[in-house]
Amino acid sequence: MNLHEYQSKFLFxxxxxxxxxxxxxxxxxxxxxxxxxxxxxxxxxxxxxxxGRGKAGGVRLAATPEEAEQHAKAILGMDIRGHxxxxxxxxxxxxxxxxxxxxxxxxxxARRPVIMCSAEGGMDIxxxxxxxxxxxVREHIDPLLGLCxxxxxxxxxxxxxxxxxxxxxxxxxxxxxxxxxxxxxTLAEIxxxxxxxxxxxxxxxxxxxxxxxxxxRHRDLAEMRDVAVEPAEETQARKAGLSYVKLDGQIGCMxxxxxxxxxxxxxxxxxxxxxxxxPANFLDIGGGAEAETVAAALRIILADPHVKxxxxxxxxxxxRCDEVARGVIEAFSEVQTDxxxxxxxxxxxxxxxxxxxxxxxxxxxxxxxxxxxxxQKAVAAVKGA
Ligand code: GDP
Ligand code: MN
Numbered sequence: 001m002n003l004h005e006y007q008s009k010f011l012f013x014x015x016x017x018x019x020x021x022x023x024x025x026x027x028x029x030x031x032x033x034x035x036x037x038x039x040x041x042x043x044x045x046x047x048x049x050x051x052g053r054g055k056a057g058g059v060r061l062a063a064t065p066e067e068a069e070q071h072a073k074a075i076l077g078m079d080i081r082g083h084x085x086x087x088x089x090x091x092x093x094x095x096x097x098x099x100x101x102x103x104x105x106x107x108x109x110a111r112r113p114v115i116m117c118s119a120e121g122g123m124d125i126x127x128x129x130x131x132x133x134x135x136x137v138r139e140h141i142d143p144l145l146g147l148c149x150x151x152x153x154x155x156x157x158x159x160x161x162x163x164x165x166x167x168x169x170x171x172x173x174x175x176x177x178x179x180x181x182x183x184x185x186t187l188a189e190i191x192x193x194x195x196x197x198x199x200x201x202x203x204x205x206x207x208x209x210x211x212x213x214x215x216x217r218h219r220d221l222a223e224m225r226d227v228a229v230e231p232a233e234e235t236q237a238r239k240a241g242l243s244y245v246k247l248d249g250q251i252g253c254m255x256x257x258x259x260x261x262x263x264x265x266x267x268x269x270x271x272x273x274x275x276x277x278x279p280a281n282f283l284d285i286g287g288g289a290e291a292e293t294v295a296a297a298l299r300i301i302l303a304d305p306h307v308k309x310x311x312x313x314x315x316x317x318x319x320r321c322d323e324v325a326r327g328v329i330e331a332f333s334e335v336q337t338d339x340x341x342x343x344x345x346x347x348x349x350x351x352x353x354x355x356x357x358x359x360x361x362x363x364x365x366x367x368x369x370x371x372x373x374x375x376q377k378a379v380a381a382v383k384g385a
Contacts, residue, residue: 001210004047006089007224008206011183012190015175018168019203022091031072034090035065041093044071048083049229051207052124056080061093086228094202099192100159101125102173104141104180113141115177117155121192147177168201183221184214233281233300240296242285249278250308250382252301252339254294256315256324258284264313267375277382280307287319291330298335309381310341311374321345321353329360340364340381344374 003011009019024047025031035042046058053059058080062068068090078085099122107114118136120128128135137158139151152173156166172193180188187209194204215222227235237244243258251268255261265279272278281304285297301307314324325345332341343365345353354367366381368374 001212001215001221001225002049003208003210003221003224004049004087004226005045005206006047006087008188008208009203011208011221012175012179012203012206015179015182017172017175017179017190017203018201019206020091020094022089025072025088025090026076026086028069028072028076031088031090032065032069035062035068038090038092042068043091043093044068044075045089045091046075046078046080046085047087047089048080048085049226050081050083053080058085083229091204094194094204095197096192096194096204097197098195099204100161100195100201101128101136101189101191102176102193103187103189103191104176104185105187105189107140110140112143113177113180115139115141115147115151115155115173117159117173119159119161121194125189125191141177143181146181147174162195164199165195165201172201172203179208183208184211184218185209186211233303236296236300236303237283240293240300242283242293242297242300244284244297244300245282246304247279247281248306249280250306251277251378252280252283252304252307252310253313254283254285254297254301254310255313256285256287256319260313260315264311264371264375267371268311268378271372271375272379272382275379275383277379280304287317291327291334294324294327295331295334298331298337302335302337302339307339308385309378310337310339311378312341312343312345313371313374314343314345314347316345316347316350316353318348320349321347322349322356325353325356329356329362332360332362336363338364340366340378340385342366342368342374342378342381344368344371 006024013019023034041063044060046053060071062071101118101121104113104115116136116138120135137155141147152170156169176188185208189207190203192204194202210221231246253264255264261284269278285293366377368377
């Protein structure tokens with residue numbers, strides 16, 4: 001889960017990282033009032049979950065409250081790489097002397113977090129990594145020891161940070177690692193961390209990604225999720241306890257188990273590729289496959305107007321196929337649709353399961369024995385639609 005800039009910075013502040021004390025607005029009038037109360041130049045910033053807002057015109061300086069209102073009017077509703085701006089952050093403007101980069105992420109190869117720092121801040125760090133990798137200084141962090149003082153000093157020396165700023169830099173780097181570790185983050189980034197004309201360090205931008213699998217123990221962070229900006233289906237799926245990712249094909253896949261779900265997507269792509277047919281989604285209904293879960297999955301799949309066929313692929317292991325079949329029958333009677341449904345049900349008690357399904361007379365149901373047969377039938381059903 002990615003946090004907005006304002007959420008990331010508010011979190012940074014709890015860990016002692018200095019940030020500009022801005023406020024969030026949803027209307028140009030609000031932006032004007034905030035700017036007026038700040039009594040000085042401000043920066044109006046689009047709050048969208050994507051980078052490069054500056055280049056896209058989503059970050060603008062305003063000298064007066066009137067100007068802030070105009071910028072807010074221009075930015076609100078703007079489309080930045082497919083993200084519509086619904087909120088803006090109005091920050092007191094910083095007098096920037098230099099822009100640095102400071103970020104922490106997991107280095108999977110090294111199996112530990114890595115903190116990265118550069119004097120080439122402000123721009124895309126991946127770009128710096130491509131064109132001038134020597135400008136990025138790195139220190140791997142032993143999770144048992146934490147980020148050590150000597151490592152922070154090595155970073156400061158590596159970017160030739162002026163000595164009077166080291167004290168502040170030490171606090172910020174230590175704060176950022178504490179924030180990263182405490183939040184179960186996969187990314188905590190300050191770009192730019194600026195040196196102001198007044199000789200202070202300030203986190204002008206902030207970006208945090210939290211590991212979804214750790215959100216159960218961070219209720220406060222989980223509440224920060226901005227459901228207004230994510231696809232409605234994904235919100236619904238999460239509430240029903242399903243893992244769902246929307247894709248752009250026509251075959252709505254309903255599968256138990258993530259590995260089988262991926263194999264199912266691969267097979268539909270394989271047989272559909274020549275005709276431009278593929279999976280409409282990734283969906284793992286989990287182990288139980290109770291009627292309620294299947295019905296919720298069905299509603300989510302059917303909400304996508306591109307779906308022309310449903311492929312239900314169930315492998316009964318601990319879950320018995322007859323149980324799954326009952327769930328499926330109940331779900332299909334609750335959520336009715338004329339869309340063809342290809343059902344493959346194998347594993348424990350598959351005979352009983354299949355008999356139940358056949359006896360239920362579900363309209364437009366096609367059965368299949370193997371995954372490749374099921375995928376081919378689903379592709380054919382889309383072609384016939
Ligand atoms: P991003 O483009 O999405 O990464 O958004 P940032 O928050 O990093 O802003 C982009 C750029 O706008 C920064 O690199 C700065 O050069 C500039 N900027 C942001 N805030 C301020 C500010 O308070 N004062 C000044 N002078 N420039 C700013
Ligand atoms: Mn930035």
